[in-house]
Every structure is written in structure tokens, then in C-alpha cells.
Amino acid sequence: QKEVEQDPGPLSVPEGAIVSLNCTYSNSAFQYFMWYRQYSRKGPELLMYTYSSGNKEDGRFTAQVDKSSKYISLFIRDSQPSDSATYLCAEGDNDMRFGAGTRLTVKP
Amino acid sequence: NAGVTQTPKFQVLKTGQSMTLQCAQDMNHEYMSWYRQDPGMGLRLIHYSVGAGITDQGEVPNGYNVSRSTTEDFPLRLLSAAPSQTSVYFCASSYASAGGYTFGSGTRLTVV
Numbered sequence A: 001q002k003e004v005e006q007d008p009g010p011l012s013v014p015e016g017a018i019v020s021l022n023c024t025y026s027n028s029a030f031q032y033f034m035w036y037r038q039y040s041r042k043g044p045e046l047l048m049y050t051y052s053s054g055n056k057e058d059g060r061f062t063a064q065v066d067k068s069s070k071y072i073s074l075f076i077r078d079s080q081p082s083d084s085a086t087y088l089c090a091e092g093d094n095d096m097r098f099g100a101g102t103r104l105t106v107k108p
Numbered sequence B: 001n002a003g004v005t006q007t008p009k010f011q012v013l014k015t016g017q018s019m020t021l022q023c024a025q026d027m028n029h030e031y032m033s034w035y036r037q038d039p040g041m042g043l044r045l046i047h048y049s050v051g052a053g054i055t056d057q058g059e060v061p062n063g064y065n066v067s068r069s070t071t072e073d074f075p076l077r078l079l080s081a082a083p084s085q086t087s088v089y090f091c092a093s094s095y096a097s098a099g100g101y102t103f104g105s106g107t108r109l110t111v112v
Helices: none
Strands: A004-006 A011-014 A019-025 A032-038 A045-051 A054-058 A061-066 A071-076 A085-091 A102-107 B004-007 B010-013 B019-025 B031-038 B042-051 B054-057 B064-066 B076-078 B087-094 B107-111
Touching: A004 A085, A011 A019, A019 A085, A019 A102, A032 A061, A032 A071, A045 A054, A045 A061, A045 A071, A071 A085, A085 B042, B004 B087, B010 B019, B019 B031, B019 B087, B042 B064
Parallel strands: A011 A102, B010 B107
Antiparallel strands: A004 A019, A019 A071, A032 A045, A032 A085, A054 A061, A061 A071, A085 A102, B004 B019, B019 B076, B031 B042, B031 B087, B042 B054, B064 B076, B087 B107
């Protein structure tokens, strides 16, 4: 069993929709959680970083960590076609563990 | 400010050949890592370094060597290429052990 599980999708939504992306993890000792965005044929870029439980908001993006259920989420409000990419959740520090990524398409 | 630079961008190797994937960063980051990305499997850690002269193995280290003689450079060596090493390789760096990494644009390697 992978330590970080993520539904690969694909997920397709209309422009302006609220998008919810989710991951589960298995190790309760995990403390650092990240979301990366990866455009086709590019390297991942860091979107959000959170420590332990709680919410963190940055513009249209909100990251949420629920340690009691070992669940991490990324919400995108007012989604745009430019948000079309693969979203990767990750946990850790030196040795980050990644989910497989969810491919999102936002249709105009 | 170039960030993380990986060379080459594309490479085709024959089985049994060796090669070095180059990675350089100009952000004075202590922490550097190598990942491979395969369809449906996400990114998997190969090796990482917490500073010059210090390296450690990740999840999938077999068939790869690394060294870190300077803060800026972290090359990845394939000792004897195998078709199973066909993948996209990413180098990443960070100023701290936690807080997220900056990734390079990747090297697409095909082993035939």
C-alpha cells in the first residue's frame, strides 16, 4: 500500500466551478503536507504547504489537513482554464512521498 | 536567477550504457533530491542530500549513484542502464528540510 493515496481522475469541471482534490495517507506521524501543480511536460511547482492540522488559504486555493482522519484536501474556487494541470499531494521533508496525481481539466 | 537547471532535457541510451544526469541550483539550497516519475506511480525518491558531502538513499535507489561535492551540484549517475529506468527524472532543491521544494524541468530518459 502506498503511503499517500490519490485518485488519479481525470476530473473535468466547467469554468467557475469549485474543485475539490483529495488524498489520504497512512502514517499518523506525518507532519508536513504539500500540494504541487504540474503542467504537461513541466516540473512540479509548489502551490501550498501546511504543517500539522488546519486550513491554509492563498487566493483561490485552500489546503486542508485533517490528521484525525488522515485526509488532506485542496479546494480551488472560481476555477479557470489555466488551472488545468495535474495536482500532486505530498508529505514529508527530506524524503517526500507523493500521491500519483489527479489530472484536472477546467473547460471554458 | 535560473533556479534548478537539469541537463540534458532528453536522452536515449542503449541497455548497459552509463551516463550522468546533471543538476545545478543557484539558490544556495542545502537540500537536494532526485525523483523519477512514471505513469500512474507519481514521483518516487531515488536519492537525496542534506548538504555537501552528505547523501542518503530514497525509495528506489538501485542502479543509481549520487555524490555532492558542492552545494550547487547534485549529479545522478546511471551505472548500467536498463529499460526499467526509462522515466522522467526530476531534480529538486530546498532551503530547509521541510517547506516544499523547487523542481527542475526534468530529463526524459529512454533506455532501449
